Amino acid sequence: MSGVAVIGVGMTPVSSTSDKSLAELFVQAAKEAIDNAGVDRIDAMYVGNMMSGFLQHQEHLGPLMASALGKEGVPTYKVEAACASGGVVMNVGMKAVLSGLDKIVVVGAVEKMSGYSTPEVTAGLMMAEDRLRVAASGVTFVGLNGMIARQYMHRFKVSHEIMAELPVLCHENALDNPNAQFHKRITVSDVLRSPLVADPLRLYDCSGMGDGAAVAILTSNEEARKFTDTPVEVAASCVASDTLSLYQRKDITIFEASRKAANEAYGRAKLAPTDIDVLEVHDAFSVLGLMALEDLGFAEKGSAGAQLLVNGECNRDGRLPLNTFGGLKARGHPVGASGMYQIVELTLQLSQRAAKCQVPDSSVGLAQSIGGIGSTVAVHILRRK
Amino acid sequence: MNSVNISGVTCPKCHWSDFFKVKTCPLCLTAVTATSFPGRGRIVTYTVIRYPPSGFKRKAPYIVGIIDLDDGPTVIGRVNVEPEKVDIGLTVNFSRETAGALEFVPA
Numbered sequence: 405m406s407g408v409a410v411i412g413v414g415m416t417p418v419s420s421t422s423d424k425s426l427a428e429l430f431v432q433a434a435k436e437a438i439d440n441a442g443v444d445r446i447d448a449m450y451v452g453n454m455m456s457g458f459l460q461h462q463e464h465l466g467p468l469m470a471s472a473l474g475k476e477g478v479p480t481y482k483v484e485a486a487c488a489s490g491g492v493v494m495n496v497g498m499k500a501v502l503s504g505l506d507k508i509v510v511v512g513a514v515e516k517m518s519g520y521s522t523p524e525v526t527a528g529l530m531m532a533e534d535r536l537r538v539a540a541s542g543v544t545f546v547g548l549n550g551m552i553a554r555q556y557m558h559r560f561k562v563s564h565e566i567m568a569e570l571p572v573l574c575h576e577n578a579l580d581n582p583n584a585q586f587h588k589r590i591t592v593s594d595v596l597r598s599p600l601v602a603d604p605l606r607l608y609d610c611s612g613m614g615d616g617a618a619v620a621i622l623t624s625n626e627e628a629r630k631f632t633d634t635p636v637e638v639a640a641s642c643v644a645s646d647t648l649s650l651y652q653r654k655d656i657t658i659f660e661a662s663r664k665a666a667n668e669a670y671g672r673a674k675l676a677p678t679d680i681d682v683l684e685v686h687d688a689f690s691v692l693g694l695m696a697l698e699d700l701g702f703a704e705k706g707s708a709g710a711q712l713l714v715n716g717e718c719n720r721d722g723r724l725p726l727n728t729f730g731g732l733k734a735r736g737h738p739v740g741a742s743g744m745y746q747i748v749e750l751t752l753q754l755s756q757r758a759a760k761c762q763v764p765d766s767s768v769g770l771a772q773s774i775g776g777i778g779s780t781v782a783v784h785i786l787r788r789k
Numbered sequence: 790m791n792s793v794n795i796s797g798v799t800c801p802k803c804h805w806s807d808f809f810k811v812k813t814c815p816l817c818l819t820a821v822t823a824t825s826f827p828g829r830g831r832i833v834t835y836t837v838i839r840y841p842p843s844g845f846k847r848k849a850p851y852i853v854g855i856i857d858l859d860d861g862p863t864v865i866g867r868v869n870v871e872p873e874k875v876d877i878g879l880t881v882n883f884s885r886e887t888a889g890a891l892e893f894v895p896a
């Protein structure tokens with residue numbers, strides 16, 4: 405077998421006022437993806453999610469989603485990797501197709517965060533870190549990222565103004581994305597004047613809480629042309645891990661898992677960072693977007709903001725279009741589903757179906773999905789066939 | 790002010806150590822031995838928590854930092870100081886352990 409292709413995609417808008425259940429969200433995205441691919445049967449279904457057990461008291465999402473979709477009987481699997489659940493479920497589904505055992509596979513991810521208090525969701529997100537070693541201190545997930553931001557700004561002399569360019573860019577791109585959670589233009593001074601959440605991070609440095617589901621249909625490269633004229637090949641799908649806890653790292657301004665997964669992905673795809681036309685990174689917090697640009701090989705350590713953001717290089721009409729649908733910050737971050745949103749958005753970009761978010765002639769895209777505090781990273785490189 | 794020692798574990802074979810009391814070294818799987826570290830160290834980084842998680846019984850704001858012990862491992866714990874007086878590099882002393890969390894004060 406020569407490889408795996410995406411032949412259909414679907415997603416729900418990201419919303420904090422959704423009245424849909426987990427299953428309703430997933431089914432909406434899955435039906436759209438199945439219709440888009442034009443498949444009449446599926447061989448297996450992989451569902452990514454992080455917090456349904458904690459927030460909805462619901463597990464066993466495989467058969468829940470399969471039966472809600474009228475596909476009871478197919479083998480189902482649930483995949484959890486904290487905020488990288490969406491990126492990792494894509495990797496698992498890709499391997500199923502690559503094995504030759506499953507011909508047509510549904511990979512999707514869903515999260516429902518609305519309707520819960522901020523302290524409840526804050527406690528849920530901390531499940532991504534070490535419960536026994538770290539949570540006892542009362543640190544939150546935003547707080548851990550605040551510690552990274554503090555160290556990053558201190559060591560590399562990066563101002564908050566420069567870091568704030570990332571949420572500003574994401575909000576600008578989301579204006580053209582009908583599925584985005586936030587349709588609001590913001591400025592650097594809006595970011596700097598927003599309330600502190602966990603110093604130095606302010607409200608507009610942080611992604612919000614939202615509901616959403618995103619689904620892709622995968623098959624082999626050989627079969628793909630039977631279903632679509634615009635298949636998008638999975639040129640590489642790589643996952644790496646690191647210590648579960650931030651305090652156990654030698655250098656917290658680098659995510660080694662990100663570097664490792666990216667280097668492996670470039671090797672497998674036989675591509676270099678200079679070959680990437682469109683980039684989707686896990687900007688759950690502004691500092692993570694800057695670190696991603698560095699860890700993935702697009703900027704020198706500590707200089708992503710100065711080298712790429714302040715001069716517009718990452719705008720949709722720039723040299724390296726970034727988070728072209730708004731990223732986690734403005735499209736929204738239904739945590740376990742965000743990695744699949746990236747795959748769906750890249751597929752739309754590369755098959756020239758991104759509407760007002762389209763980057764002309766883009767043919768290679770990279771997506772980076774981070775689980776926990778850099779403890780899991782999934783990197784995908786997609787390529788137009 | 791003198792610091793209180795922090796009890797922890799160390800690996801007799803590879804000298805890995807942690808404040809969290811495991812039974813086996815995660816690096817070489819040797820049985821660890823109990824030890825204690827002088828509680829003096831420096832703040833590597835910190836944050837001010839303004840929105841605590843549900844179930845955490847402490848009023849915000851409070852400071853959590855990563856502290857590099859002068860003669861021991863790197864640990865995470867709360868630093869009991871006003872937000873405007875904390876900084877990277879500040880020397881702190883361990884004061885006590887509360888509900889599994891290490892607490893520090895400026896030296």
